[in-house]
Amino acid sequence: MAQSSTPDIVYTKVDEAPELASASLLPIIRKFAAAADITVDTKDISLAGRIIAAFPDHLREEQRIPDDLAALGNLVKTPKANVIKLPNISASVPQLLAAVQELQSQGYAIPDYPETPKSDAEKEIRARFDAIKGSAVNPVLREGNSDRRAAAAVKSFAQKNPHRMGAWNADSKTRVTSMSEGDFFSNERSITLAQATTARIVLETADGETVLKEGLSYPEGTVLDATFMSARALDAFLDEEIEKTKAEGVLFSLHLKATMMKVSDPIIFGHAVRAWLKPVFEQFGARLKALGVNPNQGLGELLAKVAGEPDIMAAIEAVQAERPAMYMVDSGKGITNLHVPSDVIIDASMPALIRAGGKGWGPDDKEHDAVCVIPDSSYAPVYDEAIRFFKANGALDPATAGTVQNIGLMAQKAEEYGSHPTTFEIPEDGTMKMVLEDGTILHAHAVEAGDIWRSASARKAPIEDWVDLAIERQRATGYRAIFWLDAARAHDAELIAMIKPILEARGVADRFEIMAPAEATKASLETITKGENTIAITGNVLRDYLTDLFPILELATSAKMLSIVKLMQGGGLFETGAGGSAPKHVQQLQQENHLRWDSLGEFCALGESFKFLAEVRDNPRAAVLGAAIEVATQGILDHGRSPSRKVGEPDNRDSHYWFARYWAEALVAQSDDAALAREMTPVAEALAVNEAQILAELAAPQGTPADIGGYYHPDTQKLAIVMRPSKTLNQIIG
Numbered sequence: 001m002a003q004s005s006t007p008d009i010v011y012t013k014v015d016e017a018p019e020l021a022s023a024s025l026l027p028i029i030r031k032f033a034a035a036a037d038i039t040v041d042t043k044d045i046s047l048a049g050r051i052i053a054a055f056p057d058h059l060r061e062e063q064r065i066p067d068d069l070a071a072l073g074n075l076v077k078t079p080k081a082n083v084i085k086l087p088n089i090s091a092s093v094p095q096l097l098a099a100v101q102e103l104q105s106q107g108y109a110i111p112d113y114p115e116t117p118k119s120d121a122e123k124e125i126r127a128r129f130d131a132i133k134g135s136a137v138n139p140v141l142r143e144g145n146s147d148r149r150a151a152a153a154v155k156s157f158a159q160k161n162p163h164r165m166g167a168w169n170a171d172s173k174t175r176v177t178s179m180s181e182g183d184f185f186s187n188e189r190s191i192t193l194a195q196a197t198t199a200r201i202v203l204e205t206a207d208g209e210t211v212l213k214e215g216l217s218y219p220e221g222t223v224l225d226a227t228f229m230s231a232r233a234l235d236a237f238l239d240e241e242i243e244k245t246k247a248e249g250v251l252f253s254l255h256l257k258a259t260m261m262k263v264s265d266p267i268i269f270g271h272a273v274r275a276w277l278k279p280v281f282e283q284f285g286a287r288l289k290a291l292g293v294n295p296n297q298g299l300g301e302l303l304a305k306v307a308g309e310p311d312i313m314a315a316i317e318a319v320q321a322e323r324p325a326m327y328m329v330d331s332g333k334g335i336t337n338l339h340v341p342s343d344v345i346i347d348a349s350m351p352a353l354i355r356a357g358g359k360g361w362g363p364d365d366k367e368h369d370a371v372c373v374i375p376d377s378s379y380a381p382v383y384d385e386a387i388r389f390f391k392a393n394g395a396l397d398p399a400t401a402g403t404v405q406n407i408g409l410m411a412q413k414a415e416e417y418g419s420h421p422t423t424f425e426i427p428e429d430g431t432m433k434m435v436l437e438d439g440t441i442l443h444a445h446a447v448e449a450g451d452i453w454r455s456a457s458a459r460k461a462p463i464e465d466w467v468d469l470a471i472e473r474q475r476a477t478g479y480r481a482i483f484w485l486d487a488a489r490a491h492d493a494e495l496i497a498m499i500k501p502i503l504e505a506r507g508v509a510d511r512f513e514i515m516a517p518a519e520a521t522k523a524s525l526e527t528i529t530k531g532e533n534t535i536a537i538t539g540n541v542l543r544d545y546l547t548d549l550f551p552i553l554e555l556a557t558s559a560k561m562l563s564i565v566k567l568m569q570g571g572g573l574f575e576t577g578a579g580g581s582a583p584k585h586v587q588q589l590q591q592e593n594h595l596r597w598d599s600l601g602e603f604c605a606l607g608e609s610f611k612f613l614a615e616v617r618d619n620p621r622a623a624v625l626g627a628a629i630e631v632a633t634q635g636i637l638d639h640g641r642s643p644s645r646k647v648g649e650p651d652n653r654d655s656h657y658w659f660a661r662y663w664a665e666a667l668v669a670q671s672d673d674a675a676l677a678r679e680m681t682p683v684a685e686a687l688a689v690n691e692a693q694i695l696a697e698l699a700a701p702q703g704t705p706a707d708i709g710g711y712y713h714p715d716t717q718k719l720a721i722v723m724r725p726s727k728t729l730n731q732i733i734g
Helices: 016-034 047-054 068-075 093-105 120-130 152-160 231-248 264-276 278-290 299-305 310-322 346-355 380-393 460-477 490-505 517-529 540-555 582-592 600-617 620-638 652-669 674-689 691-699 716-723 727-733
Strands: 009-013 040-044 082-085 144-150 175-177 189-192 197-205 208-218 223-229 251-254 328-330 359-361 367-373 404-408 423-425 430-436 441-447 452-458 480-484 512-515 534-538 561-567 572-575
Touching (some): 009 016, 016 040, 016 582, 016 600, 047 068, 082 600, 144 460, 144 540, 144 572, 152 540, 189 441, 223 231, 223 441, 223 490, 231 367, 278 310, 346 367, 346 540, 404 460, 404 517, 404 540, 441 452, 460 480, 460 490, 490 512, 517 534, 572 600
Parallel strands (some): 009 082, 480 534
Antiparallel strands (some): 144 561, 223 452, 423 452, 430 441
């Protein structure tokens, strides 16, 4: 369908389960939007799409696609932006390699990923790939701060239909552990810039000074940090925790975010793999290197590369026998916590373990207590305090629990998630320095080879916007409002010094509290346990972590959250929740032609997008469509039309039928726009009259494998056939 160069709504093309669902849902959205002359275009920010866009010079003309991420990055800096952003892959290296291999098999001449680039050409190719890895999308699109909460209908449904929670025992051995020294928290230094400046990052060694990064530019008022994690301290910590875990007789588990923190966390993950197989690396280090083993890419790849080396395999088995049992990603397939860096993502894995009563799956396919290793102590106290709270008080009751909303500082690459270009693994002992344009040494750290050093920043305008957003949200709700900031942390101390005067100037200082993360966790859990509500006002990483932790406890999932980003230039970005379980959903579709992905997050975002469009474009019909979406969403919940997990039962495609039907019926029933009601009457009637036929056609393919032509880069026509199996529904929708 040809679309306007300036569409009213941009719906992102992404990956995995959300993208499969889009093949079914987007035609419905476009059908209804057309009734209000609203154009809905798509922009490809999928991992495969970003790879293809990065290598036009390697491809045939018909294979090339534009850089949609760059185009969206420009759009979100304008008042015209109205973007619905679905969860996309933040790629680890193994995911990147898999996507490249799939594209190559489809005839795309994408170059191989150079793990150790030597020539200038290989370095240039590696630079293109590095721009795709990890959290490459969110920092580009998030030109505003986050207002994330459970929609009223979703929260009400969760209270009326509480999900199962694992039981907590006071004698549970599950615990969180993190480094007490030598980590990012303990080494952090921070300062607020008194004036705009440029800076460079240098490593000074006995042989001289090497410039690692230059031309960095920061406006006045930027909070600028630098810190490092000691490799020596990290290794000692990991060795100690492996031995302690074995003595305690519980599972060993590592929780990182090697996707978003695409430079630092894969390195930390590699240290854990080395620590786990320490005797093997000590004995066979040279051979492992010759075989191309990179522990940063996980135990799974290591085992594949040494499969033909019986003496190394025997040594690995001997070490494994001496280690504690490991937390499993898939015990049936033998996939451990250390197999793939992107398999265990802290903001999904820790809430799941906490929801399960502190239990994780072991290699015996049974649940056990676990030691949760979170090396950096910056945010580990949140999970530690949550576990302590539930040991003392028992599991949260979703039927009576209040809610924790979140106002998150994330605009303009705020804080750690913007640190990828300024994160380095130190090649040799020396001093890392951040030097300003006038020669002033802003930050300096004595470092050793292997240490992980990073700089991060948060700009003044986003910080002020974040505080204003918090004031606005607290005023609208009257809820208890807490800034999760630790005065003992260098960065947080700078933020506290900035926000206190703003709150006082606005005359609202008495409505807000400031607490360190552990204290704020306890206070928030106490509040919602009483059935009351609170607002967590947090930085970027905590925004990410908390908007999984509390929704998973309250709603059983974070995919159903309402996430509104008020872009600083006046536009709107509407995010649709998390996609952490998306890979399993795709696998089930391929094996059984059943998609259990729940599009409730998309429904909520869509309603907000239409309402926003009505305001900024003066389109009253868009407001009517948005209000009807809320009615339809409520209908999905009230009538139990969400997808089932089991093959043979209603799935994502069925829920889209019911969404379209409830949406149409709500438009017919409304009285604000009589012409629109008349226009949608035939659609509503056709959907109702043909219910049995449509549902039968949707159910018919289930139970047999589905061919979508690829995991990372599905074939569009094959995907449409799989996701739109009802000819009757297709004729009604078009």
